[in-house]
Amino acid sequence: xKLDIIIPTLNEEESLENLYNAIDKALDGIKYNIIFVDDxxxxxxxxxxxxxxxxDNKRVKVLSFSRNFGKDAAIHxxxxxxxxxxxxxxxxxxxxxxxxxxxMLSFLEENKDYDVVCMTNNYKGEGLFQKxxxxxxxxxxxxxxxxxxxxxxSDFRLMRxxxxxxxxxxxxxxxxxxxxxxxxGFKTKYVPYKPNKRTAGKSxxxxxxxxxxxxxxxxxxxxxxxxxxxxxxxxxxxxxxxYLIVLVAKTLIQGKDIPGYASLMSVLLxxxxxILFVLGIIGEYVSRTYIEIKNxxxxxxxxxxGYDEDIL
Numbered sequence: 001x002k003l004d005i006i007i008p009t010l011n012e013e014e015s016l017e018n019l020y021n022a023i024d025k026a027l028d029g030i031k032y033n034i035i036f037v038d039d040x041x042x043x044x045x046x047x048x049x050x051x052x053x054x055x056d057n058k059r060v061k062v063l064s065f066s067r068n069f070g071k072d073a074a075i076h077x078x079x080x081x082x083x084x085x086x087x088x089x090x091x092x093x094x095x096x097x098x099x100x101x102x103x104m105l106s107f108l109e110e111n112k113d114y115d116v117v118c119m120t121n122n123y124k125g126e127g128l129f130q131k132x133x134x135x136x137x138x139x140x141x142x143x144x145x146x147x148x149x150x151x152x153x154s155d156f157r158l159m160r161x162x163x164x165x166x167x168x169x170x171x172x173x174x175x176x177x178x179x180x181x182x183x184x185g186f187k188t189k190y191v192p193y194k195p196n197k198r199t200a201g202k203s204x205x206x207x208x209x210x211x212x213x214x215x216x217x218x219x220x221x222x223x224x225x226x227x228x229x230x231x232x233x234x235x236x237x238x239x240x241x242x243y244l245i246v247l248v249a250k251t252l253i254q255g256k257d258i259p260g261y262a263s264l265m266s267v268l269l270x271x272x273x274x275i276l277f278v279l280g281i282i283g284e285y286v287s288r289t290y291i292e293i294k295n296x297x298x299x300x301x302x303x304x305x306g307y308d309e310d311i312l
Contacts, residue, residue, distance in 0.1 A: 003032040003105065004087045005098075006078030008071050012092040013044040019094055020052050020060075026098040030105070035081050036092075037074040038064040046303070053305045061306035065299050072175035073299040075155065080168045081307070088158040095195040096156045104158040107189060115186035118157040119193045120150060150190050153178065159186070173298060174288050226285065229278040236274065 005023060009016065016036075023034060036049050046064055053060045063077050075089055086105060090096050096119065104117040155177060166184040181188075 002030055002085055003027075003101075004078075004082040004084040005032055005034045005101070006037065006075065006082065006087060006089045007034065007092050008037050008039060008074035008078065008089075009041060009045055009049070009092040010039040010068070010071070010074075011041045011043045011045060013041070013048050015092060015094050016045065016048045017052060019092055019098070020056075022094065023098045023101075026102060030102070033059050033061055033084065035061045035063065035078045037078045038062065039071065039074045040065045040068045040302075050305065057306060062304060063301060063307075064303040066302040067300070069299040070175075071155075072177045075177050076168065076175060077299050077301075079164050082161070082164050085161055086158055087161065087164050089155050091156065095197070096154070097193075097196055100156075100191075100193060101158065104191070108158065108160065111189070113187060114189050115163050116157055116159045116181075116188040118150070118153050118181075118188050118190050120152040120190050121154050121193070121195060152192070153181075153190065156193075157181070157188075162186075171298065173291050173294075173296060175298065225281045229281050232274060233278060236271065 007019070020034070023032075036052075038046050038049060046062075049060075049062045049064075053062050061081065063081065065074070065077075078089070079087060086108065088101055088104065090098065090101070100119060104119075107117050108114055163184065163186050166186070167180055170180060170183075
């Protein structure tokens with residue numbers, strides 16, 4: 001097979017058939033499979049996927065999770081099921097137009113020294129706060145991990161099977177796919193594009209999830225927060241030692257002095273807050289270690305269509 005199209009889905013019943021038709025139209029003449037991965041949708045997504053599968057059971061495959069494991073787990077499941085020469089990840093909401101896939105595939109076939117084509121969002125139409133926050137995030141990731149993170153790089157990317165094998169060889173439970181793409185390396189062509197407006201459904205990636213995802217990315221791929229905690233602790237200790245010397249010198253020169261209650265409580269509260277903050281950072285790393293050593297599966301399948309039992 002030439003191409004596997006991996007589509008993570010979560011409550012996208014209104015857009016799936018339109019997406020299937022758009023792919024069919026855009027990739028005329030190319031041999032491909034579509035691998036839908038349903039992240040335990042609560043609407044009629046799975047029923048729509050069953051309908052699409054029955055209509056085209058030679059090209060359509062469906063994997064369905066037993067519960068919501070997240071988009072990164074869905075991407076991993078799709079990549080694990082991919083056996084084709086190339087694989088592409090695309091969202092189910094039609095904001096990423098399938099018409100780009102043919103150009104991405106042509107580029108890799110004409111440029112053997114490249115392994116990945118990644119579409120980058122130009123963020124037109126987004127608010128100033130979102131643009132600023134995302135810019136800060138990518139700058140932090142570059143400095144924290146010492147790896148390249150291109151601003152606006154999306155999960156909408158087409159890759160050779162060697163890249164797929166490298167990505168699926170990493171089986172950590174706390175997955176941050178953007179970080180994994182950067183970690184495995186491989187030469188990547190970045191192509192800017194303008195996402196379409198969502199025509200159906202609602203975005204599942206709200207501001208709260210974006211912030212949580214950014215924190216997960218920093219914690220999963222960098223020890224910078226731990227180093228920052230150590231630096232803060234060291235700086236406070238040095239400041240306290242200098243202050244101690246000043247107090248001793250002042251007492252020897254001027255005699256005993258009674259410190260104020262307000263200043264003493266302020267120092268205690270600040271130090272207590274910093275200690276709890278540092279402990280919180282350490283706790284985040286410990287909790288991730290605790291989860292990883294259990295070695296639980298990244299996802300659990302409930303249903304699958306188009307696969308023999310011995311494949312997955």
